Amino acid sequence: MSTLATGGLRQRPGLLLGAFALGCSALLGAGDLVTRAEIRLRQAEDLRHALDQTLASVPHDNNPADDTVAVDAGNGKTITIYRARQGGEISGVAFNWVGEAGYGGPITLTVGVAHDGRIASVRVLSHSETPGLGDKIDVRKSDWIRAFDGRGLDTGTRWAVRKDGGDFDQFAGATITPRAVVGAVHDSLRFYAAQRERLLAPQAPASAGREGEPAAVPAKGSAS
Amino acid sequence: MSEARRVIRDGLWDNNVVFGQMLGMCPTLATTGSATNGLGMGLATTVVLVCSGVLVSLFRNVIAREVRIAIYVLLMSSIVTLVDMTMNAWMHELHKVLGLFIPLIVVNCAIMGRAEAFASKRTPGIAALDGLMMGIGFTLALMVLGGVREAIGQGTLFADASMLLGERFAFLELRLDDYRGVLLMILPPGGFLALGFLVAARQRMLARARTRASLTNGDAVAGA
Amino acid sequence: MTSWTPNRSPVAAPHVHGRTAIPQVMRTVLLALLPATATGVWLFGWPALNMIVLSIAGCVAAEAAALAIGRRALAHTLGDGSAVVTGLILALCLPPWAPWWLPLLGGAFAIVVGKQVFGGLGQNVLNPAMLARVALLVSFPLEMTAWVAPQPLFSAAAPGFLESLAITFGAVAAPDAVSAATALAPLKTGGEFAAGPALIALGLGTVPGSLGETSALALLAGGALLIARRIVPWQIPAALLGTLALLAAIFNQIDPAHYAPPLLHLLGGSALMCAFFIATDPVGAPVTPSGRLIFGAGIGALIYAIRTWGGYPEGVAFAVLLLNAATPLIDHLVRPRRYGRLRSGAPLPVIRREDGR
């Protein structure tokens, strides 16, 4: 940049600002170009990792992140179902479920259900329960949430906390939060049961979900 | 004292961003739940500080007074966005931990402050050194604050350091077993409390140093 | 004898003084807390007494340490008795069978963070005991909500003295069998609201709850003493309880199944303790009668809101702290009118009475 040009720009602050804006935009554009593919890859990995965890006990040989179907949940909301397949046969599904209010507001779960309608695993995606009291539903704080593994509607489980005559522990000092989670998991199972036929209908992997666009990213750690 | 030594002293102690200038309180309080988080935030901020210092210094003769703030904002937000994208692409795990806070770097007034007060008047070399020292000072302050909060709050030190620095640094992670933790310190009020006590401790040290200095001076006068 | 050597250092008027002094005020507050304290110890046994001792010890020790660090007169300041009052109020707010470190930590926090960092008695913005209560509740929600059913001293189920030491100092948590829910629990968990005979239990205090907050009668007796002795202004308790009861009555009328009746709000939980002993701490309360009405009403409304819609089972501590923070503003807004002046501070217009009355 010649002295003349800089001198000229100094006299015209508007132009100078414009020049900087242009330069910065170019820089950001370039940065986006270089990182876009990489970032998308990472996000896909995240989703896959999370689904693999949720469906760890379900044998599958596909990538559930790429095999989705959108289901109308009945109340105007659409739920994206991720399906795991073993040899082309659906062996289990995973989906996010927003439960009824706990102590501090709604609790969002990621539920994995095996082909036979039993819980593969449940993880809490987000909640606003009292720290140190209700947040034991988080797998990083306690193992309580693993109590759902392997349970189903037909396993003779009483879907309530002990205090209400059910099979699930409440934790010391808090009843409402576990009660809400138990209820939510129960609801999600009933939802699965109602939708089972449709979910398990043999369908080509690519035909249902919009590929490459995860509807929800159940990334671990987002509850923090 | 040479200017470089002055700059180093300023950044690390005399004019420390957090304890001396009390700038950048938003990231300071928001991200110091643990020493590791403080370290990560500090490092990201350091990168931005150095880049913005160099850029502002390079263009210091071009930038007209009337639009300088607007240009600084443009430059800094661009740098921050680039850092965000880069981390998301190649330091994805770290980005998930710090992701929420990286865009916050742009509101860290320490960066604007150094650009206005230092970089815009100096050559790029010394501006880079200043950015680096301010950044290191900031990082250290955040680590101390995070360390205190983490240690009192949950009885650990550098928890999850391996996630930030790689498995080789797992030895940093300390954990006090059977410590129930003081949740308050991890929550936002704990940030204020810890910061307040640390600032008070530093003030006390400075006051003592002043008393000592005045005493020795007094002796000198009396002796003469 | 007519000799007299005058005191040359000038002493300004007035040369006589009322008999009210701070140590005496603190003694009266302690006296007023006695019924609630005694009831609490009776109902919850030896562990409750341990708690009180530890909480007061924590406060006094922390005050002494802070004064020593600040190189201030130890005996004179400790002698005002304010640390003892803070310690007792804190203890009465805690679960009666809490482990030993809870009152100690709370007492130290109340004095150091709640009082001394502001510059000591009279300088603090927030109520120290309530600050400690919130800090403990946020940090240790489990211990802070571990209620036990009352087991009167010397009754069969009550722990003996040695057993009480095990409860207080042992790491063992209170046995599950005695854990219980407070009268306010149905606000959050649903279920039947206490009514009829259950309300009488609330009056006597034979219900689970904080150490000194369960017995409405004991608290009322202490409150009456404080108001009669003019240690606390009547405006704060009246406005606080009135607002709480009014809001409860309105919502209870709208939906009796969802919203608890006013009596439950007044008698269950910490409302009475707060109205007479906590909100009335002069340090954080406004100084004018109308300011005190606003202050009390604000706390009452917040208690109701937090209990009904908030994330914590009891809102007293949060409500008091929030209104403490608003006190300077209230005091600024409702200054008294000065003699001979309009509210704006301008002199009154000259009015003459020419009617020859």
Added chain:
Amino acid sequence: MKIFRFRGGIHPEGNKDPTACHPIARLPLPKRLYIPLQQHIGEPAAPEVKVGQHVLKGQRLARHQGSVSAPVHAPTSGTVVAIGDHMAPHPSGLPVQTITLESDGEECWVATEPAVDPFSLSRAEVSARVRDAGIVGLGGAAFPAAVKLDAGNRHPIETLIINGGECEPYLTCDDRLMREGAGYVVEGVRLIASGLGARRTVIAIEDNKPEALEAMRAAAAAHPGITVLRVPSRYPMGSEKQLVSTVTGLEIPAGKLSAEIGVSVHNVGTALAVCRAVRFAKPLVSRVVTMGGGAIRNPRNVVVPIGTPVADLVEFCGGFTVTPSRVLMGGPMMGQVLPGLEAPVVKGTSGIIALTAAEAHAASQRACLHCGRCVDVCPVGLVPLDLAARVRAGRIDDAAELGMGDCLSCGCCAYVCPAHLPLAHLFNYAKGEIAARREAQRKAEDTRKLAEARRLRLAAEIAAKAARRSARSSDNVEIGS
């Protein structure tokens, strides 16, 4: 008659019984009297006697000078032995110009004008007699009474209020005066009323003085223009502003005189002095002083010649039973510490109170609790704790903004303060500071005005000269042409 309640106030322990129950005693004539030349608010009086000169009782020793001032008269007959410095009855103990009189024991009165029918005198004549008698407000403020009477000429007075409140603890001199001299007091009241041209007169007496109330009612029964009003005992009922509010329901607007809303307030002791001055042409040479406090052996009220050393009075009352913790001139709420017993009784001395340590309840200061008791009791509606915080921080201007200047110095706030903070002391300091600043500002303003006037004058002179010159030159021109 309706009584209005004023804001704030306190109920200090009265401690009036020990003195109220004894009749007023008469002090034997002291050997030496020390008569300060300034016993009133305003300019000091100018001496007009010489050392060695023999004077008669009631003879004028010093004449008043300036618009606000009062003359001083000889309390007994005797010889002037010194005119010079003597300890003033003020906490500072600084010496003031004082005439020392050695009594000859004769009590020989100066020839006075014959008594006249006082109600035949004009308003101006009443005022002149009051002024010449050296009468000042005897309630303690010592404001020259004639100045107040003259204010009635500028502002029509609707209501005359006679202050029989005596709200200060311990003091009972007005109480005894009303019981024993009700007739004279009422006559004085009527004279003041006629001097002011007041339409109605209210004598306000606190309800803790039932005997005085009864005596005054009886004495005033014959005069329908006078109402004797029973007012509640509440300090500071005797303060002018609070008394005006109690009786009329009006407030004196800030910065105004009570006369501007048609009210004038005088003390009962002043009324008695006015009666003596106008009817008998006797100047003010003695007054009733309450000798009270737990340290006085025989507490009582005493008629005392002005200028009597306090030591003589203490001796007359049997001396001290214990060493007093402080000896006060005036009541304990607003009175001042006496620098020494050699200080003399002056016109404004309502009492000498010797307090024991137990009576004073002295206790060490503690931190302000923010309890608001001072706000509750402040009769002005100030927030003393805020003022005190600002004064202590040296923020005098902020304190002035919050109304420091409106403070009465009544001491209610300091009385109730559970932390024993010296609030009144702080406020007196702040008010002095504000006054000093205002004075400095006024002086600067005066200097500026003088300089401006001088500049204008010089400019005018130059202009005049120029005009004359041009006039002359034009004359010349005319002449020349």
